[in-house]
Amino acid sequence: xxxxxxxxxxxxxxxxxxxxxxxxxxxxxxxxxxxxxxxxxxxxxxxxxxxxxxxxxxxxxxxxxxxxxxxxxxxxxxxxxxxxxxxxxxxxxxxxxxxxxxxxxxxxxxxxxxxxxxxxxxxxxxxxxxxxxxxxxxxxxxxxxxxxxxxxxxxxxxxxxxxxxxxxxxxxxxxxxxxxxxxxxxxxxxxxxxxxxxxxxxxxxxxxxxxxxxxxxxxxxxxxxxxxxxxxxxxxxxxxxxxxxxxxxxxxxxxxxxxxxxxxxxxxxxxxxxxxxxxxxxxxxxxxxxxxxxxxxxxxxxxxxxxxxxxxxxxxxxxxxxxxxxxxxxxxxxxxxxxxxxxxxxxxx
Amino acid sequence: xxxxxxxxxxxxxxxxxxxxxxxxxxxxxxxxxxxxxxxxxxxxxxxxxxxxxxxxxxxxxxxxxxxxxxxxxxxxxxxxxxxxxxxxxxxxxxxxxxxxxxxxxxxxxxxxxxxxxxxxxxxxxxxxxxxxxxxxxxxxxxxxxxxxxxxxxxxxxxxxxxxxxxxxxxxxxxxxxxxxxxxxxxxxxxxxxxxxxxxxxxxxxxxxxxxxxxxxxxxxxxxxxxxxxxxxxxxxxxxxxxxxxxxxxxxxxxxxxxxxxxxxxxxxxxxxxxxxxxxxxxxxxxxxxxxxxxxxxxxxxxxxxxxxxxxxxxxxxxxxxxxxxxxxxxxxxxxxxxxxxxxxxxxxxxxxxxxxxxxxxxxxxxxxxxxxxxxxxxxxxxxxxxxxxxxxxxxxxxxxxxxx
Numbered sequence: 001x002x003x004x005x006x007x008x009x010x011x012x013x014x015x016x017x018x019x020x021x022x023x024x025x026x027x028x029x030x031x032x033x034x035x036x037x038x039x040x041x042x043x044x045x046x047x048x049x050x051x052x053x054x055x056x057x058x059x060x061x062x063x064x065x066x067x068x069x070x071x072x073x074x075x076x077x078x079x080x081x082x083x084x085x086x087x088x089x090x091x092x093x094x095x096x097x098x099x100x101x102x103x104x105x106x107x108x109x110x111x112x113x114x115x116x117x118x119x120x121x122x123x124x125x126x127x128x129x130x131x132x133x134x135x136x137x138x139x140x141x142x143x144x145x146x147x148x149x150x151x152x153x154x155x156x157x158x159x160x161x162x163x164x165x166x167x168x169x170x171x172x173x174x175x176x177x178x179x180x181x182x183x184x185x186x187x188x189x190x191x192x193x194x195x196x197x198x199x200x201x202x203x204x205x206x207x208x209x210x211x212x213x214x215x216x217x218x219x220x221x222x223x224x225x226x227x228x229x230x231x232x233x234x235x236x237x238x239x240x241x242x243x244x245x246x247x248x249x250x251x252x253x254x255x256x257x258x259x260x261x262x263x264x265x266x267x268x269x270x271x272x273x274x275x276x277x278x279x280x281x282x283x284x285x286x287x288x289x290x291x292x293x294x295x296x297x298x299x300x301x302x303x304x305x306x307x308x309x310x311x312x313x314x315x316x317x318x319x320x321x322x323x324x325x326x327x328x329x330x331x332x333x334x335x336x337x338x339x340x341x342x343x344x345x346x347x348x349x
Numbered sequence: 350x351x352x353x354x355x356x357x358x359x360x361x362x363x364x365x366x367x368x369x370x371x372x373x374x375x376x377x378x379x380x381x382x383x384x385x386x387x388x389x390x391x392x393x394x395x396x397x398x399x400x401x402x403x404x405x406x407x408x409x410x411x412x413x414x415x416x417x418x419x420x421x422x423x424x425x426x427x428x429x430x431x432x433x434x435x436x437x438x439x440x441x442x443x444x445x446x447x448x449x450x451x452x453x454x455x456x457x458x459x460x461x462x463x464x465x466x467x468x469x470x471x472x473x474x475x476x477x478x479x480x481x482x483x484x485x486x487x488x489x490x491x492x493x494x495x496x497x498x499x500x501x502x503x504x505x506x507x508x509x510x511x512x513x514x515x516x517x518x519x520x521x522x523x524x525x526x527x528x529x530x531x532x533x534x535x536x537x538x539x540x541x542x543x544x545x546x547x548x549x550x551x552x553x554x555x556x557x558x559x560x561x562x563x564x565x566x567x568x569x570x571x572x573x574x575x576x577x578x579x580x581x582x583x584x585x586x587x588x589x590x591x592x593x594x595x596x597x598x599x600x601x602x603x604x605x606x607x608x609x610x611x612x613x614x615x616x617x618x619x620x621x622x623x624x625x626x627x628x629x630x631x632x633x634x635x636x637x638x639x640x641x642x643x644x645x646x647x648x649x650x651x652x653x654x655x656x657x658x659x660x661x662x663x664x665x666x667x668x669x670x671x672x673x674x675x676x677x678x679x680x681x682x683x684x685x686x687x688x689x690x691x692x693x694x695x696x697x698x699x700x701x702x703x704x705x706x707x708x709x710x711x712x713x714x715x716x717x718x719x720x721x722x723x724x725x726x727x728x729x730x731x732x733x734x735x736x737x738x739x740x741x742x743x744x745x746x747x748x749x750x751x752x753x
Contacts, residue, residue: 258360273469274708331581332363333397335718341697 024144046138054138066093079207083125095214099161111150173228174249179295190280211284252320357580387414387709394718396581412679416707422665431463439474471503478515547591550576559614636679675702
């Protein structure tokens, strides 16, 4: 949208300007920030209407809604930044119901003194992520907190989507005999973040896997509408997410360590840092649980999609009143794969 | 970045070793093998090594977990340091969640506003000191002989750079002194609830101190020692070596971890430590009590970097939480499952005792990796061996290694 020079005679200083308290005051400075940054880059018809809400028609059927706060540190990391992450994260949460994501909202909490140039980079990145995903940001909110009360920028995004008829994907549907699949290598995001942490810098070629998975899921649902569970193994990684599903479905699980794809650079970094890749976060991977007879078909569909080329079957659902996730180790023994205890690495997303 | 790790975790070799152990072990007797180090405990559970052992070969877990043997009073001291004006306390992550007196922990005081930072190395702490010249940066140093040289390096570096705001709260402890203390303690001999047939010697500790210090121990107490690497194949190979010694009635120090450990150890590191640190007359260990000459303190010539000299650090004798069996578990007198708190109010999410905090702690390993077994093994009744039955409280022995 063309910038209205009359309303704001002096343009925002995007080179070395900073966020100040007036940008959250509701006054002219805030209006300018919204117009020259947010609306300019995230531009779409609904946002342009400049209402406090976005109004749109929805197709009949079941809707899903999900929200996700993003507080990642550092804001820029190999393979992404908080902007793209905040779009991918919520699209994925919506899509894990088998839904087609329709719209996003975004709430920004900015810290006084945050560089406008960095903010612009983040908004541009959000815009690219939203455009590539075909899911526009249609409404938003901006607040500013005093210096020292935030950490640059926090972004909360909310998404809505529509579930196709006949799809009923839920964490409580895993049944003994079902097969567990993952859509690629585990732990890339967490290791990429760690490699760029201020006090932990190490050189690695690993990039965050941050990606929107809704097109992959659309292919999967089209091939096998009766997928039982889908979930993205973000914080706490594969191990913790499988424990959540085991608890929700009141079943046990059995994994085979040799079948779990892990990038060798991720294994190496985890070895050095004393971490287990099964507990390291992902932002562009999913776990799928389906009937045994559907698993081969799903695996083929997943591997045919650019975001699922390294998909693999990694285990099966078993009967277990204790709800344990067990693993046959590559060494030939077995052990429990427990919930993540404590905090492996704070502010990973 | 890291090569040749998978080679030490090969399934096919594990199967071969498993078969060899089965073949060579005498089904008529019991083999109780104690690993000193939490590092070994962790490997045994994480890779499921017990599954590859015959029924009559059991691992007995020892107290070689640096976080587990640190007495509560020292954590209380660290917490007090954080309450002083202007202090940034730097610590390894494991220590953050160790319960201190009054239901406090470093994690909790951090949430209350104390400046506690998790670091991965002494170098990170130095960096924080350089970047915060107006703050007092204290590094909470713990560990066995393995982590001592980096602390010594940091102190020397601080001196060289003229860093005025860096100091070390030194809690480094020593393996051999503590082992000896345990073995000589009449209390230990009388308790002798478990007979131990052989020991896995520490791997990383031995890389610094060498294999020589264990010679006295194997000779005096007539128990075989095999210095073992931390990879699961190392553990299995070492188990086989121990079984062979036991079968032949030998009690020698053997070295499975030859790719790293020599008889003399790393003399450069030893010299470095000796330059900066000296023996402490007495130091309290959780589970073992006061052990003479079992820890290090910073030498007078480096006193300006000694947090205990720079700040007021009182001696605190704090008692464990009621019902917590950590001290007895560390001495091998009890198993994690013998503790009433285990898995009821004490879990990794809400640890009551230190053994549930560190992944090298016996309780955490049982809970996180092994509880589906329902703790199959009762404390093993060893078949009386032909050689002198040496009664050691297993865990006590192993409390002495640092395996970070």
